[in-house]
Amino acid sequence: MKRKRKVYLIGAIILAGLAATAMKMLWGGQEVMVLQVRPGTITRSVTDSGYVQPAVDFDIHATQSARVAEVLVETGQAVKAGQVLVTLENLDLSVQISDMRSQLSQAQTAAQSARAALERTRLELVDAGDNLKRMEELYGAGAVSRAEYEKAVLQVETCRQILKEQSARLDSALAQEAGSRESLGRLEAKEGQLVVKSPADGTVLDLPVKREEVVGPMTLVATVAAAGQLEVKADILSDDLGEVKIGQKAVISAPVLGQDTLTGEVKKIYPRAEEKQSALGVIQRRVPVIITLPDPGPLKPGYEVRVAIETRTRDGVLVLPREAVRTTGDGQREVSVVVKDRVEHRPVQTGLSDQVMIEITGGLEEGDVVVRDGGLELKEKTKVKPVYE
Structure with missing residues (x-):
């Protein structure tokens, strides 16, 4: 009996509470x-994902078939302009350079010999000319015969003819020497291309070759990003591009930034859209947009970011x-x-x-x-x- 009374009492309290709540709601x-x-x-912002890339980078390719002799740096390493990254070896080229140096030496010797012979003939021509003058005086005085006089004339003419021929031989030798020197210069320039150097201060982004590997012309040897110059490339849906203009402010966020954001500016809008496949497998038409990144903070090339381009305010x-x-x-x-x-x-x-x-x-x-x-x-x-x- 007491138990029933207790249940009734609890029910009455609940009903009273509900009634009080209803009255409160009512009044x-x-x-x-x-x-x-x-x-x-x-x-209003156009928001999409993007990634950080160097504003200026250099793809360095092999110019000839060669063997990788040494790889002197690592991916991610900071380098200076002119620093050697990779050295290549081309044995055929080395043989050609040796042969051309030998040819140049021979051409130089031939040119020197031709020049010496020409100088001797010039001296002989001077002597022959002096002798002819004496003979002319003696012949006029009747002291020498006509035969002796004509012999002196013939000697001058002979020296002149020899001088002309030797001058032509010297020109030919000099031309051969110049040709050999030019050919050697081209070969040595080609040899210089076997030493792969960084074109600027920066960071090595890619180093796809290994020691002893054989590379051919246009093989990528290294990629170097210029120091301190980064930008963001975002692929924006073509439908959202109508309000995007060059010079608009862009706010960049990324997990590595935490709650902070970076500010950039739309620098370039590509003139055509590209087909891209979304994470869900949907083919979309997207237009690449380049955004400047004056202060990249902790961002590095390849980092994924979120971009909000402010189109209207x-x-x-x-x-x-x-x-x-x-x-x-x-x-x-x-x-x-x-x-x-x-x-x-x-x-x-x-x-x-x-x-x-x-x-x-x-x-x-x-x-x-x-x-x-x-x-x-x-x-x-x-x-x-x-x-x-």
Whole structure:
């Protein structure tokens, strides 16, 4: 009997509590979170993923068939301009250079010999000319015969002919020497290409060759990123590209940055879209966009980032959280305004929106009190108890 009384007592307490709650709802109204309409700034952004890449990088290729003799650096290593990265060896080229040096030496010797012979003949021509002058005087005085005079003339003519031939031989020898020297220069320049050097201060991004490996022309030997110059490449959906312009601000975030963000600027928009496959296997048309990164912070080439390109911004406009605005069945936008603790459904006109806020262009005034959750089922004139954020 006592047990039944106890059960009845508990039931009575519960009913009393429910009744009290109902009375509170009836007289005090349902508690709802509200906020006041205030001016603010709203920014529309095109958001997508991207990755960090060097603003300037250099792909260094082999220029000839060769064997990798030494690899002197490692991937990720900082290098200076002119620092040797890889040395190659081309034995055929070494033989050609040796042969050409021998040919050049022979051409130089031949040129020296031709020059010496030419100088001797010039001296002989001078002597022959002096002798001819004496013979002319003696012949005029009748001291020598005509035969002796003609012999002196013939000697001068012979020296002149020999001098002409030797001059031609010297020109030929000099031409051969110049040709050999030019050929040797080309071969030595080709030999110089076997020493692969960094074109700039920077970091080695890729080093795909190994010691003793045989490479051919256009084989990638190394990739070097110029120091301190990074940028972000983001592939933006072509449908979102209409508002993206060069010079617009871009906010960059990444896990490595934590809560911090970096600021860049749209530098280049590619002139054509490319087919890309999404993570879900959907083929999309995307346009590469390059964003400057003046201060990369801890970001390194290859890091994935999130990019938000700010395409439109409005300051000093009335804004509300997007969840405060609902769309009716006929496509109209409306909010629940609290006036004297009662709900009033009010149609509004909206403008720019971002991921959090929406601009109110008509239907509300600054200071109006609006229910934060536009999805609450609150009938017109429902009595509520506003709870401000």
